[in-house]
Amino acid sequence: MDRNHERAARRADAAARRGERDGSGPTRDDHTVARFPGATAKFALLGEVLLVGVLVTLVGILIVTLPAALAAGTRHLRRFIRAEGSSLGLFFGDVRGALPGGLAIGAGAVLLAAVLAFDIVIASSGLLPGGALMAVVGWVGLLALSVALLAAAGLWSPQSGWRAALRTLPRSLADDIPGALYLAATGVFVGVATWALLPLVIPALGCAALAVVAIPERPRHRVG
Known part of the structure; x- marks a missing residue:
């Protein structure tokens, strides 16, 4: 009998430890559940990021569908790291909800982007005076556009929609300038990875979705 109790206790302890790692429970009485339990399983998180990269690429392959794809991808990863439901059905439900305005x-x-790219091409041709300045304006414009798209995708929700996301976008970026710079670096990373080797767009978009989720949640040092 004692041996059976011992085995049951070991099984319960093992189940509790698994619950502590992934946030599913049950946990031991003296354990504090992690804020983002889904992020504690590093390989599982990596796999989910790659999966989201594939999903965002497939949904966003028409380019005009990319905002909806990014919004659904960020919400999927947010649910995953919080150890909430993160099924493919929920992802495609978000896609359907985000597509009309997206x-x-x-x-x-x-x-x-086409106007800015045309501006860069003309500026680089040397046909116009002040071409270097025009090229800089074009590149900065493309970078700002990528930041706005990433931030808006992170702000979108089925309840509030795209209008609310766009309304809160300027304040959100202004309140977190370092976060906006991180998003700019994310946009550069996606662009460089895609330019270097086209298939790299898949993991790059997955990493971009993770960055959109992680940047607002990072520890911040407040002054005063």
Whole structure:
């Protein structure tokens, strides 16, 4: 009998330890659940990031659908690291919810990006005076556009929609300038990775979605 009790206790302890690692429970009485239990399993998180990269690439392959894809991808990773439900059904549910307004944002972003790219090409041709300055303006504009898209994707939710995300976007970026710079670095990373080798866009987009989730949650040092 004692041996059976001992085995049961060991099984319960092992289950508690697993619950502590992934946030699913049960846990031991003296254990404090991690803030982001899904992030404690490093290999599982890596796999989920790569999966999200594949999903975002597939949904965003038309380019105009990329905002909706990023919004759904960030929400999927946010649920995963919080050890909430993170099924593919929820991801595609978010895609359906984000597509109506996301298509308009995607079309506007594509148009603006095309104008900025044309500006860079003309500036680089040497046909116009002040071409170097025009090229800088074009590149800065593309970078600002990538930051806005990433931040808006992180702010979108099915309840509030894209209008609320765009309304709160300027204040969100202004309140966290370092976070905006991190998003800019993320945009550069995606661009460079894609330029270096096209298939790298898949893990790059997964990492971008993770960055959108992680940057607002990072520890911050407040002055005063």
